[in-house]
Amino acid sequence: AGRAKELVDAIWGAKQYRPDGIIEGKDTWDLVIAEDEKASVDYPYQGLNNKLRGLRKGEIVTITAGSGTGKSQFCREVAHHIINRNEKLGYIALEENVQRSIRGLLSISLNTPLHLEEIRKELPEDKIKSEWEKLNKNVFFYDHWGSQESGNLLNKIRYLVRGLGCNWIVLDHISIVVSGIGEGDERRIIDNTMTALRSLVEELKFGLLIVSHLKRPVNVNRGHEEGLNTSMSQLRGSAGIGQLSDIVIGCERNQQSTEHPNLMTLRVLK
DSSP states (O other), X not given: OOOHHHHHXXXXXXXXXXXXXXXXXXXXXHHHHSOOOOOSBOOSSHHHHHHHOSXXXXXXXXXXXXXXXXXXXXXXXXXXXXXXXXXXXXXEETTSOHHHHHHHHHHHHHTSOTTSHHHHHHSOHHHHHHHHHHHTTSEEEOOOSSOOOHHHHHHHHHIIXXXXXXXXXXXXXXXXXXXXXXXXXXXXXXXXXXXXXXXXXXXXXXXXXXXXXXXXXXXXXXXXXXXXXXXXXXXXXXXXXXXXXXXXXXXXXXXXXXXXXXXXXXXXXX
């Protein structure tokens, strides 16, 4: 067709074909010597810092425990610690309203249970407001009483990170997200949700703390509420929660103990 030159140019000018994402070993030297992601903040507990070397952006930390053990309170302690390090944090607590969440954080600042009315009334309002002003610039809440659908939640997290500059997100808890989606295979829904969260964390490079429930133990005489050791195999709903998390921490407390009912053990499961 009189286009021989174009054909020759196409043959001799052809570039080597390589699918996206394939990297030759000889091109990885920069990865070998690059500085690893350093911990942005530490945990409020030295024992955890000895094992985990603090909290890092780009990682998922899953907190799990039996019902009523105190995993939400543990998350509040960590969140309060992060906020006091002048880091912005998005707090998504799907089992409580925003009023309970902010009072829970302020209770740590004041070292008193602020959600109890009789105690709250005894405190001077200016003292409460002083602690509130220290927290309110670096924390954002999600008023979720509308939709808990997975895609909607992911959009909210994206906005908290990209739009508001949050380096840390607390999601308490993932089972509520799944229940908001509707009927279906719970395991598959959790897998899909965790995969989406993992991709979002990798893309935006923020730190994510997730709360997950445990399955009820079988063939044992006591449950997690009585101090039974936690295990990754007991994560409720899907093994994908443990597989896609960088760190898994089990909270253990024997609520029926006569000696130490308020003593919690944190077990690093992964």
